[in-house]
Amino acid sequence: MTLALVGATLATAAVPAVATPAAAVRTPACPTGWGSTAKSDADTTATPVRNIRTGRHACYDRMVVDLPGTARSGLGYSVRYVDRLHQDGSGRHIPVAGGAVLEVRVAAPSYDPATGEPAYPARAGRPLPGVDLTGYRTFRDARFAGSFEGETQVGLGLRARLPFRVLQVQDHIVIDVAHTWTGAR
Numbered sequence: 370m371t372l373a374l375v376g377a378t379l380a381t382a383a384v385p386a387v388a389t390p391a392a393a394v395r396t397p398a399c400p401t402g403w404g405s406t407a408k409s410d411a412d413t414t415a416t417p418v419r420n421i422r423t424g425r426h427a428c429y430d431r432m433v434v435d436l437p438g439t440a441r442s443g444l445g446y447s448v449r450y451v452d453r454l455h456q457d458g459s460g461r462h463i464p465v466a467g468g469a470v471l472e473v474r475v476a477a478p479s480y481d482p483a484t485g486e487p488a489y490p491a492r493a494g495r496p497l498p499g500v501d502l503t504g505y506r507t508f509r510d511a512r513f514a515g516s517f518e519g520e521t522q523v524g525l526g527l528r529a530r531l532p533f534r535v536l537q538v539q540d541h542i543v544i545d546v547a548h549t550w551t552g553a554r
Contacts, residue, residue, distance in 0.1 A: 399428030412443030445476025467526030
């Protein structure tokens with residue numbers, strides 16, 4: 370499922386089926402109540418991460434981790450705020466720009482476990498390949514920290530510590546970070 374399709378699916382669920390005059394249309398408030406505490410799922414998979422991408426929405430910025438072929442299995446993750454991002458294995462500090470850092474761990478390698486060849490072409494400490502955060506309201510930076518012992522680690526730099534949610538949608542892990550705490554656009 371593409372990011373546009375995921376966004377369209379979520380957006381259509383909130384649109385009323387009955388047409389109303391333009392003057393009576395109200396812009397719905399953004400969802401609130403996600404919170405900023407750690408969120409996790411203990412499942413694991415040997416299916417490698419193939420891509421990480423981002424998108425902008427009216428109420429939140431979104432990161433999607435693609436794990437093709439895992440739609441029927443559980444996807445493990447841990448997403449939490451950290452003071453500083455430290456690379457697994459080495460402990461090396463990975464600088465991430467922004468007022469807050471969200472550590473995203475996916476319980477899947479970024480390499481093919483059978484061959485050791487990279488499945489996702491990122492380099493530790495570098496920005497995520499193909500991700501341009503220009504114009505995002507919440508996201509400021511996205512850094513690859515590495516893949517160690519079957520787990521992939523990313524640092525997501527945010528404007529500030531804001532509420533977030535994590536969804537498993539078919540073979541994707543979706544992280545949405547709200548633009549505000551109040552639900553206002």
